[in-house]
Amino acid sequence: MSPDRTAALIQQAERYGAHNYHPLPVVLSRGEGCFVWDVEGRRYFDMLSAYSAVNQGHCHPRIVGALTEQAARLALTSRAFHNDRMGGMLQKIAELTGFEKVLPMNTGAEAVETAIKAMRKWGYEVKGIPQDQAEIVVAEGNFHGRTTTIVGFSSDPGTYQGFGPKTPGFRSVPYGDAAALREALGPHTCGVLLEPIQGEAGVKIPPDDYLPAVRAACEEQKVLLCLDEIQTGLGRTGKLFAWEHVGARPDLIILGKALSGGLYPVSCVAANDEVLGVFTPGTHGSTYGGNPLAAAVACAALDVLIDEDLSARAAALGEVFVSELRRRLDTPQLLEVRGRGLMVAAEFRRPCAHELALELMKVGVLAKDTHDTTLRFAPPLVIREEQLREALDLIVPVLDRA
Numbered sequence: 001m002s003p004d005r006t007a008a009l010i011q012q013a014e015r016y017g018a019h020n021y022h023p024l025p026v027v028l029s030r031g032e033g034c035f036v037w038d039v040e041g042r043r044y045f046d047m048l049s050a051y052s053a054v055n056q057g058h059c060h061p062r063i064v065g066a067l068t069e070q071a072a073r074l075a076l077t078s079r080a081f082h083n084d085r086m087g088g089m090l091q092k093i094a095e096l097t098g099f100e101k102v103l104p105m106n107t108g109a110e111a112v113e114t115a116i117k118a119m120r121k122w123g124y125e126v127k128g129i130p131q132d133q134a135e136i137v138v139a140e141g142n143f144h145g146r147t148t149t150i151v152g153f154s155s156d157p158g159t160y161q162g163f164g165p166k167t168p169g170f171r172s173v174p175y176g177d178a179a180a181l182r183e184a185l186g187p188h189t190c191g192v193l194l195e196p197i198q199g200e201a202g203v204k205i206p207p208d209d210y211l212p213a214v215r216a217a218c219e220e221q222k223v224l225l226c227l228d229e230i231q232t233g234l235g236r237t238g239k240l241f242a243w244e245h246v247g248a249r250p251d252l253i254i255l256g257k258a259l260s261g262g263l264y265p266v267s268c269v270a271a272n273d274e275v276l277g278v279f280t281p282g283t284h285g286s287t288y289g290g291n292p293l294a295a296a297v298a299c300a301a302l303d304v305l306i307d308e309d310l311s312a313r314a315a316a317l318g319e320v321f322v323s324e325l326r327r328r329l330d331t332p333q334l335l336e337v338r339g340r341g342l343m344v345a346a347e348f349r350r351p352c353a354h355e356l357a358l359e360l361m362k363v364g365v366l367a368k369d370t371h372d373t374t375l376r377f378a379p380p381l382v383i384r385e386e387q388l389r390e391a392l393d394l395i396v397p398v399l400d401r402a
Contacts, residue, residue, distance in 0.1 A: 005039055024361050024368075031058025034383040036366065045391040047360075047367040047377045051199070052231045052343070054262035056304045057382035063261040066300035067293065075293040079285060085295035092302055093270055096240065097253055101276040104268045104290035108230040108256035109145030111267035114284065115193065115226050115252050116149065118269065120169070121278040123190025127222055134190040137223075139175035143200030144193065144228055176206035178213035185217060191224040191252075196242035199231040202374035203338055203345035211248035218251075224275065226252040230267070231343075234258040235305050235381050238315030238341030245340065251275060261301035266294045310381040314341035317388055321377065324392050325399075333402040335373070344377040352402050359401070363394045375399075 009027045026044070030037040034057060036046045049055060056063060070085065077083045090102045103118075105111045116136060123134040138144075140155040151159050152166035160166070171189075173180040175198060185192075192214060198204040218225040227250040232242035234255065239245055241253065252275060256267035265288075269276070288294065305311070318341040325337045325346060335347045348356075353369030360367050360375075367375050377395075379388065 003040065009039065024357060024366065026361055026366065033057040034380045034387055042364070044361070044364050044366045045379065045387070045394070047365055047379050047391065047395075049378045049380050050262050051257065052236050052378050053257035053260070055235055055258035055310060055381045056261040056301055056308075057380040058262065060261055060301075060304055060382075062304055063263050063297060063300045066296045067263050070293050070296035073292075076288065076291045078287050079290060083290075083292040083295070085292040085299075086290040089290070089295035089298050092299055093255070093259075093268060096302065096306075097255075097270040098249075099253070099270040100272045102268050102270045103276055103279065103284070104266070104294070105286050106265040106267060106288050106294070107145075108228075108254070108267050109147050109150060110286065110289075111230070111254045111256055111269050112144045112150060112193075112228060113147055114269045115228075115254050116191075117284060118252065118271065118275055118278060119191030119193075119224050119226060121283070122224060122275050123188075125278050126274065127190060129188050129190060133188045135169055135171055135186070135188050136191045136193055137171050137173060137181060137184045137189060138193050139181075139195075139198070140172050141175050141198050141201040141204060142172075142193075142195060143198070144195075175201075175204060176210050178210050178217065181214055182217040185221040185223055189221060189223045191226055192218055193226045193228065195228045195232065196245075197232050197237065197340060197343060199343065199376070200370060202347060202370050203340075203343055203376060205338055205340055208246050211243060211246050215248040215250075224251040226250055226254065228254045230254055230256040234302075235311040235314050236341055236343050236378065238311060238318055240305075240311050242340070258305070259301060260294070260297045261304065263301075264294055264297045266298045266301075305381075308382070311341075314381045317383065317385060318342045318344065320385060320388060321392070324389075325396070328392070328396045329399055331400045331402045334399070339377075342377075342379055342381060342383075345374050346377070346399060347374045348402050349373070350402070356398060356402060359398045360395065363398060365391060365394050365398075367395075 029039045093102045120134045123129040149167040153170035252271040260266040322339045351372035357369045
Protein backbone atom coordinates (compact mmCIF):
# COMPACT_ATOMS: atom_id res chain seq x y z
CA MET A 1 0.00 0.00 0.00
CA SER A 2 1.02 3.60 -0.48
CA PRO A 3 0.03 7.05 0.77
CA ASP A 4 -1.81 7.45 -2.53
CA ARG A 5 -3.99 4.47 -1.62
CA THR A 6 -4.79 6.03 1.76
CA ALA A 7 -5.74 9.31 0.12
CA ALA A 8 -7.91 7.52 -2.44
CA LEU A 9 -9.82 5.63 0.26
CA ILE A 10 -10.40 8.79 2.29
CA GLN A 11 -11.54 10.61 -0.83
CA GLN A 12 -13.96 7.78 -1.66
CA ALA A 13 -15.49 7.90 1.82
CA GLU A 14 -15.74 11.68 1.72
CA ARG A 15 -17.35 11.66 -1.72
CA TYR A 16 -20.04 9.06 -1.07
CA GLY A 17 -20.56 9.32 2.67
CA ALA A 18 -22.56 11.89 4.63
CA HIS A 19 -20.19 14.20 6.48
CA ASN A 20 -21.53 13.59 9.97
CA TYR A 21 -18.09 12.59 11.32
CA HIS A 22 -14.66 14.20 11.26
CA PRO A 23 -12.31 11.21 11.53
CA LEU A 24 -8.56 11.43 11.78
CA PRO A 25 -6.89 10.95 8.36
CA VAL A 26 -6.00 7.30 8.89
CA VAL A 27 -7.50 4.26 7.13
CA LEU A 28 -7.48 1.14 9.29
CA SER A 29 -7.59 -2.38 7.88
CA ARG A 30 -6.64 -4.78 10.68
CA GLY A 31 -6.73 -5.06 14.46
CA GLU A 32 -5.42 -7.40 17.15
CA GLY A 33 -5.42 -6.89 20.89
CA CYS A 34 -4.57 -3.27 21.66
CA PHE A 35 -3.19 -2.55 18.19
CA VAL A 36 -4.62 -1.57 14.81
CA TRP A 37 -2.85 -1.33 11.45
CA ASP A 38 -3.54 1.02 8.57
CA VAL A 39 -3.65 0.13 4.88
CA GLU A 40 0.04 0.99 4.58
CA GLY A 41 0.91 -1.55 7.27
CA ARG A 42 1.73 0.94 10.00
CA ARG A 43 0.88 -0.13 13.56
CA TYR A 44 -0.90 2.09 16.09
CA PHE A 45 -1.83 1.83 19.74
CA ASP A 46 -5.63 2.06 19.87
CA MET A 47 -6.37 4.49 22.68
CA LEU A 48 -10.08 4.82 21.90
CA SER A 49 -11.31 1.20 21.75
CA ALA A 50 -14.23 2.27 19.55
CA TYR A 51 -15.50 4.40 22.45
CA SER A 52 -15.06 1.43 24.85
CA ALA A 53 -16.75 -1.14 22.59
CA VAL A 54 -13.50 -3.09 22.25
CA ASN A 55 -12.69 -3.65 25.93
CA GLN A 56 -11.74 -7.27 25.13
CA GLY A 57 -9.31 -6.16 22.42
CA HIS A 58 -9.62 -6.28 18.67
CA CYS A 59 -10.70 -9.60 17.17
CA HIS A 60 -10.48 -11.61 20.38
CA PRO A 61 -10.25 -15.21 19.13
CA ARG A 62 -12.89 -16.56 21.52
CA ILE A 63 -15.44 -13.98 20.44
CA VAL A 64 -14.56 -14.33 16.75
CA GLY A 65 -14.93 -18.08 17.10
CA ALA A 66 -18.36 -17.74 18.68
CA LEU A 67 -19.46 -15.36 15.93
CA THR A 68 -18.29 -17.47 13.00
CA GLU A 69 -19.66 -20.71 14.46
CA GLN A 70 -23.07 -19.20 15.12
CA ALA A 71 -23.20 -17.29 11.82
CA ALA A 72 -22.82 -20.58 9.96
CA ARG A 73 -25.69 -22.13 11.91
CA LEU A 74 -28.43 -19.52 12.54
CA ALA A 75 -28.19 -15.72 12.59
CA LEU A 76 -31.69 -14.26 12.81
CA THR A 77 -35.18 -15.52 13.61
CA SER A 78 -36.87 -12.27 14.74
CA ARG A 79 -38.72 -12.26 18.05
CA ALA A 80 -41.72 -13.96 16.42
CA PHE A 81 -40.05 -17.20 17.51
CA HIS A 82 -37.76 -18.37 20.31
CA ASN A 83 -34.14 -19.19 19.51
CA ASP A 84 -31.77 -21.48 21.37
CA ARG A 85 -29.19 -18.80 22.26
CA MET A 86 -31.09 -15.84 23.67
CA GLY A 87 -32.08 -17.40 26.99
CA GLY A 88 -28.49 -18.15 27.92
CA MET A 89 -27.45 -14.58 27.17
CA LEU A 90 -30.32 -13.14 29.22
CA GLN A 91 -29.49 -15.36 32.18
CA LYS A 92 -25.79 -14.44 32.03
CA ILE A 93 -26.57 -10.70 31.98
CA ALA A 94 -29.16 -11.04 34.74
CA GLU A 95 -26.72 -12.89 36.99
CA LEU A 96 -23.90 -10.41 36.35
CA THR A 97 -26.08 -7.35 36.98
CA GLY A 98 -28.16 -8.86 39.77
CA PHE A 99 -31.45 -7.94 38.11
CA GLU A 100 -34.41 -10.19 37.43
CA LYS A 101 -35.12 -9.24 33.83
CA VAL A 102 -33.21 -8.20 30.72
CA LEU A 103 -34.59 -6.60 27.55
CA PRO A 104 -32.18 -7.00 24.62
CA MET A 105 -31.75 -4.40 21.88
CA ASN A 106 -29.00 -3.59 19.38
CA THR A 107 -27.47 -0.13 19.75
CA GLY A 108 -26.85 1.98 22.81
CA ALA A 109 -29.32 4.64 21.71
CA GLU A 110 -32.03 1.99 21.31
CA ALA A 111 -31.36 0.77 24.83
CA VAL A 112 -31.60 4.33 26.19
CA GLU A 113 -34.92 4.79 24.39
CA THR A 114 -36.07 1.49 25.90
CA ALA A 115 -35.17 2.70 29.38
CA ILE A 116 -37.03 5.98 28.82
CA LYS A 117 -40.14 4.08 27.74
CA ALA A 118 -39.86 1.72 30.71
CA MET A 119 -39.53 4.55 33.23
CA ARG A 120 -42.45 6.45 31.76
CA LYS A 121 -44.73 3.41 31.64
CA TRP A 122 -43.73 2.51 35.21
CA GLY A 123 -44.53 6.08 36.21
CA TYR A 124 -48.06 5.82 34.86
CA GLU A 125 -48.85 2.25 35.88
CA VAL A 126 -47.00 1.93 39.20
CA LYS A 127 -46.40 5.43 40.59
CA GLY A 128 -49.72 6.77 39.32
CA ILE A 129 -48.50 9.83 37.43
CA PRO A 130 -51.28 11.40 35.32
CA GLN A 131 -51.08 10.29 31.69
CA ASP A 132 -48.56 12.16 29.51
CA GLN A 133 -47.17 14.18 32.44
CA ALA A 134 -44.19 12.02 33.42
CA GLU A 135 -40.83 13.74 33.75
CA ILE A 136 -37.28 12.38 33.64
CA VAL A 137 -34.39 14.31 35.19
CA VAL A 138 -31.11 14.32 33.27
CA ALA A 139 -27.74 16.01 33.74
CA GLU A 140 -26.08 18.80 31.80
CA GLY A 141 -23.18 17.56 29.72
CA ASN A 142 -24.87 14.22 29.11
CA PHE A 143 -24.41 12.05 26.06
CA HIS A 144 -26.90 9.21 25.74
CA GLY A 145 -27.14 8.83 21.96
CA ARG A 146 -28.35 10.50 18.78
CA THR A 147 -32.09 9.90 18.43
CA THR A 148 -34.37 12.92 18.19
CA THR A 149 -35.67 12.38 21.71
CA ILE A 150 -32.21 11.97 23.22
CA VAL A 151 -30.58 14.96 21.50
CA GLY A 152 -33.52 17.06 22.70
CA PHE A 153 -32.24 16.87 26.27
CA SER A 154 -28.58 17.39 25.39
CA SER A 155 -26.89 20.60 26.54
CA ASP A 156 -24.46 20.54 23.58
CA PRO A 157 -25.67 22.87 20.78
CA GLY A 158 -23.78 20.85 18.17
CA THR A 159 -25.85 17.84 19.17
CA TYR A 160 -29.34 19.34 19.27
CA GLN A 161 -29.36 22.38 16.97
CA GLY A 162 -31.36 21.84 13.80
CA PHE A 163 -33.23 18.80 15.13
CA GLY A 164 -36.05 20.43 17.12
CA PRO A 165 -38.62 20.68 18.42
CA LYS A 166 -37.34 19.09 21.59
CA THR A 167 -39.29 16.21 23.05
CA PRO A 168 -41.01 17.36 26.24
CA GLY A 169 -40.81 15.59 29.58
CA PHE A 170 -37.15 16.12 30.54
CA ARG A 171 -35.58 18.41 33.14
CA SER A 172 -31.85 19.08 33.14
CA VAL A 173 -29.72 19.88 36.20
CA PRO A 174 -25.97 20.42 36.70
CA TYR A 175 -23.97 17.19 36.74
CA GLY A 176 -22.46 16.32 40.10
CA ASP A 177 -24.85 18.57 42.05
CA ALA A 178 -27.01 16.25 44.16
CA ALA A 179 -28.86 19.14 45.81
CA ALA A 180 -29.97 20.52 42.44
CA LEU A 181 -31.12 17.09 41.35
CA ARG A 182 -33.05 16.53 44.56
CA GLU A 183 -34.77 19.89 44.07
CA ALA A 184 -35.82 18.89 40.55
CA LEU A 185 -37.67 15.77 41.71
CA GLY A 186 -41.42 16.06 42.07
CA PRO A 187 -44.65 14.06 42.06
CA HIS A 188 -44.52 13.72 38.26
CA THR A 189 -40.88 12.55 38.17
CA CYS A 190 -40.68 8.92 37.05
CA GLY A 191 -36.94 8.59 36.58
CA VAL A 192 -33.42 9.97 36.74
CA LEU A 193 -31.09 9.15 33.85
CA LEU A 194 -27.35 9.61 34.45
CA GLU A 195 -23.92 8.45 33.35
CA PRO A 196 -21.84 7.40 36.39
CA ILE A 197 -18.95 9.11 34.58
CA GLN A 198 -19.63 11.41 31.65
CA GLY A 199 -17.50 10.05 28.83
CA GLU A 200 -18.25 12.28 25.84
CA ALA A 201 -18.08 15.33 28.11
CA GLY A 202 -14.43 14.49 28.74
CA VAL A 203 -14.34 11.80 31.45
CA LYS A 204 -16.11 13.96 34.02
CA ILE A 205 -16.07 12.11 37.35
CA PRO A 206 -18.57 13.34 39.96
CA PRO A 207 -17.80 13.51 43.71
CA ASP A 208 -17.94 10.12 45.42
CA ASP A 209 -20.97 11.15 47.45
CA TYR A 210 -22.96 12.25 44.39
CA LEU A 211 -24.53 8.98 43.20
CA PRO A 212 -25.31 7.76 46.76
CA ALA A 213 -27.09 11.06 47.43
CA VAL A 214 -29.01 10.73 44.16
CA ARG A 215 -29.89 7.14 45.08
CA ALA A 216 -31.28 8.29 48.44
CA ALA A 217 -33.28 11.13 46.87
CA CYS A 218 -34.82 8.75 44.34
CA GLU A 219 -35.90 6.37 47.09
CA GLU A 220 -37.48 9.19 49.09
CA GLN A 221 -39.48 10.44 46.09
CA LYS A 222 -40.33 7.01 44.60
CA VAL A 223 -38.31 7.71 41.46
CA LEU A 224 -36.39 5.19 39.35
CA LEU A 225 -32.63 5.66 39.06
CA CYS A 226 -31.32 4.60 35.65
CA LEU A 227 -27.58 4.50 34.99
CA ASP A 228 -26.27 4.57 31.43
CA GLU A 229 -23.22 2.29 31.63
CA ILE A 230 -22.82 1.87 27.88
CA GLN A 231 -19.28 3.29 28.04
CA THR A 232 -18.43 2.90 31.74
CA GLY A 233 -19.74 -0.64 32.18
CA LEU A 234 -18.17 -4.04 31.68
CA GLY A 235 -14.80 -3.41 33.27
CA ARG A 236 -13.77 -0.08 31.79
CA THR A 237 -13.47 1.80 35.11
CA GLY A 238 -11.85 -0.99 37.12
CA LYS A 239 -15.13 -2.51 38.31
CA LEU A 240 -17.60 -4.53 36.27
CA PHE A 241 -19.97 -1.56 36.63
CA ALA A 242 -18.97 1.98 37.52
CA TRP A 243 -21.71 2.34 40.15
CA GLU A 244 -19.90 -0.28 42.24
CA HIS A 245 -17.17 2.25 43.10
CA VAL A 246 -19.64 4.17 45.28
CA GLY A 247 -22.30 1.57 46.08
CA ALA A 248 -25.19 3.39 44.40
CA ARG A 249 -27.08 0.51 42.84
CA PRO A 250 -29.53 1.68 40.13
CA ASP A 251 -33.06 0.48 39.41
CA LEU A 252 -32.21 0.12 35.72
CA ILE A 253 -28.86 -0.30 34.03
CA ILE A 254 -28.17 0.25 30.33
CA LEU A 255 -25.39 -1.78 28.67
CA GLY A 256 -23.98 -1.85 25.16
CA LYS A 257 -20.67 -1.42 23.33
CA ALA A 258 -18.37 -3.97 25.07
CA LEU A 259 -21.35 -6.30 25.53
CA SER A 260 -20.29 -7.68 22.15
CA GLY A 261 -16.55 -7.08 22.30
CA GLY A 262 -16.89 -4.81 19.28
CA LEU A 263 -17.94 -7.56 16.88
CA TYR A 264 -21.69 -7.02 16.61
CA PRO A 265 -24.25 -4.45 17.85
CA VAL A 266 -25.69 -5.72 21.16
CA SER A 267 -27.29 -3.66 23.93
CA CYS A 268 -29.81 -4.16 26.69
CA VAL A 269 -31.65 -2.75 29.67
CA ALA A 270 -31.63 -4.77 32.89
CA ALA A 271 -34.02 -4.16 35.80
CA ASN A 272 -36.30 -6.02 38.16
CA ASP A 273 -39.68 -7.36 37.12
CA GLU A 274 -41.57 -4.42 38.68
CA VAL A 275 -39.95 -2.18 36.04
CA LEU A 276 -39.55 -4.29 32.91
CA GLY A 277 -42.78 -6.08 33.69
CA VAL A 278 -44.66 -3.01 32.43
CA PHE A 279 -43.88 -4.14 28.88
CA THR A 280 -46.43 -6.54 27.45
CA PRO A 281 -46.55 -8.09 23.95
CA GLY A 282 -46.77 -5.34 21.36
CA THR A 283 -45.66 -2.46 23.59
CA HIS A 284 -41.98 -2.62 22.60
CA GLY A 285 -39.77 -4.66 20.32
CA SER A 286 -36.87 -5.06 17.92
CA THR A 287 -36.49 -7.41 14.95
CA TYR A 288 -32.81 -7.98 15.69
CA GLY A 289 -32.90 -7.67 19.49
CA GLY A 290 -31.80 -10.92 21.12
CA ASN A 291 -31.02 -12.64 17.81
CA PRO A 292 -28.98 -15.85 18.06
CA LEU A 293 -25.86 -14.33 16.53
CA ALA A 294 -25.93 -11.43 18.97
CA ALA A 295 -26.54 -13.79 21.89
CA ALA A 296 -23.62 -16.05 21.00
CA VAL A 297 -21.29 -13.08 20.62
CA ALA A 298 -22.43 -11.43 23.87
CA CYS A 299 -22.01 -14.63 25.87
CA ALA A 300 -18.46 -15.05 24.59
CA ALA A 301 -17.67 -11.37 25.21
CA LEU A 302 -18.88 -11.58 28.82
CA ASP A 303 -16.99 -14.82 29.40
CA VAL A 304 -13.77 -13.16 28.22
CA LEU A 305 -14.31 -10.22 30.58
CA ILE A 306 -14.79 -12.51 33.56
CA ASP A 307 -12.31 -15.27 32.75
CA GLU A 308 -9.49 -12.83 32.00
CA ASP A 309 -10.42 -10.60 34.98
CA LEU A 310 -10.26 -7.51 32.80
CA SER A 311 -11.86 -5.30 35.45
CA ALA A 312 -8.90 -5.88 37.76
CA ARG A 313 -6.47 -5.24 34.94
CA ALA A 314 -8.23 -1.95 34.16
CA ALA A 315 -8.01 -0.92 37.81
CA ALA A 316 -4.29 -1.67 38.10
CA LEU A 317 -3.23 -0.22 34.76
CA GLY A 318 -5.49 2.79 35.17
CA GLU A 319 -3.52 3.77 38.25
CA VAL A 320 -0.30 3.48 36.25
CA PHE A 321 -1.70 5.50 33.36
CA VAL A 322 -3.02 8.39 35.46
CA SER A 323 -0.07 8.55 37.85
CA GLU A 324 2.49 8.48 35.03
CA LEU A 325 0.73 11.22 33.07
CA ARG A 326 0.54 13.38 36.18
CA ARG A 327 4.17 12.72 37.06
CA ARG A 328 5.70 13.10 33.63
CA LEU A 329 3.73 15.84 31.90
CA ASP A 330 5.47 19.19 32.18
CA THR A 331 3.47 21.69 30.18
CA PRO A 332 1.85 24.79 31.69
CA GLN A 333 -1.06 24.22 29.29
CA LEU A 334 -2.14 21.08 31.16
CA LEU A 335 -5.21 21.77 33.29
CA GLU A 336 -5.92 18.33 34.69
CA VAL A 337 -5.42 14.60 34.25
CA ARG A 338 -8.36 12.56 35.50
CA GLY A 339 -9.50 8.99 35.18
CA ARG A 340 -10.97 5.89 36.69
CA GLY A 341 -9.64 2.57 35.52
CA LEU A 342 -8.67 2.78 31.87
CA MET A 343 -11.01 5.68 31.21
CA VAL A 344 -8.59 8.62 31.25
CA ALA A 345 -8.58 12.22 30.03
CA ALA A 346 -6.06 15.03 29.79
CA GLU A 347 -7.61 18.50 29.68
CA PHE A 348 -5.70 21.57 28.49
CA ARG A 349 -6.12 25.29 29.01
CA ARG A 350 -6.34 26.06 25.31
CA PRO A 351 -8.24 24.39 22.43
CA CYS A 352 -5.40 22.19 21.23
CA ALA A 353 -6.86 18.69 21.61
CA HIS A 354 -7.51 17.99 17.92
CA GLU A 355 -4.05 19.21 17.01
CA LEU A 356 -2.57 16.88 19.64
CA ALA A 357 -4.63 13.95 18.34
CA LEU A 358 -3.14 14.50 14.88
CA GLU A 359 0.38 14.63 16.34
CA LEU A 360 -0.23 11.44 18.33
CA MET A 361 -1.37 9.71 15.15
CA LYS A 362 1.96 10.57 13.55
CA VAL A 363 3.88 8.79 16.33
CA GLY A 364 1.62 5.71 16.32
CA VAL A 365 -1.08 6.45 18.90
CA LEU A 366 -4.77 6.86 18.03
CA ALA A 367 -6.76 8.96 20.49
CA LYS A 368 -9.70 11.32 20.05
CA ASP A 369 -10.37 14.84 21.15
CA THR A 370 -13.61 16.10 22.66
CA HIS A 371 -14.85 19.64 23.32
CA ASP A 372 -11.67 21.19 21.87
CA THR A 373 -9.62 21.06 25.07
CA THR A 374 -9.71 17.41 26.13
CA LEU A 375 -8.07 14.22 24.90
CA ARG A 376 -9.54 10.89 25.96
CA PHE A 377 -7.53 7.69 26.38
CA ALA A 378 -9.30 4.34 26.63
CA PRO A 379 -7.13 1.44 25.46
CA PRO A 380 -8.50 -2.10 25.25
CA LEU A 381 -8.45 -3.69 28.69
CA VAL A 382 -6.25 -6.52 27.38
CA ILE A 383 -3.30 -4.13 27.05
CA ARG A 384 -0.26 -5.28 29.07
CA GLU A 385 1.69 -3.00 31.37
CA GLU A 386 4.78 -3.02 29.17
CA GLN A 387 2.60 -2.04 26.19
CA LEU A 388 0.98 0.74 28.19
CA ARG A 389 4.37 2.11 29.21
CA GLU A 390 5.54 1.94 25.59
CA ALA A 391 2.48 3.95 24.61
CA LEU A 392 3.16 6.47 27.39
CA ASP A 393 6.66 7.03 26.02
CA LEU A 394 5.01 8.12 22.78
CA ILE A 395 2.18 10.10 24.36
CA VAL A 396 4.04 12.24 26.89
CA PRO A 397 6.42 14.08 24.49
CA VAL A 398 3.48 14.99 22.24
CA LEU A 399 1.30 16.31 25.05
CA ASP A 400 4.21 18.31 26.43
CA ARG A 401 4.14 20.31 23.19
CA ALA A 402 0.63 21.60 23.94
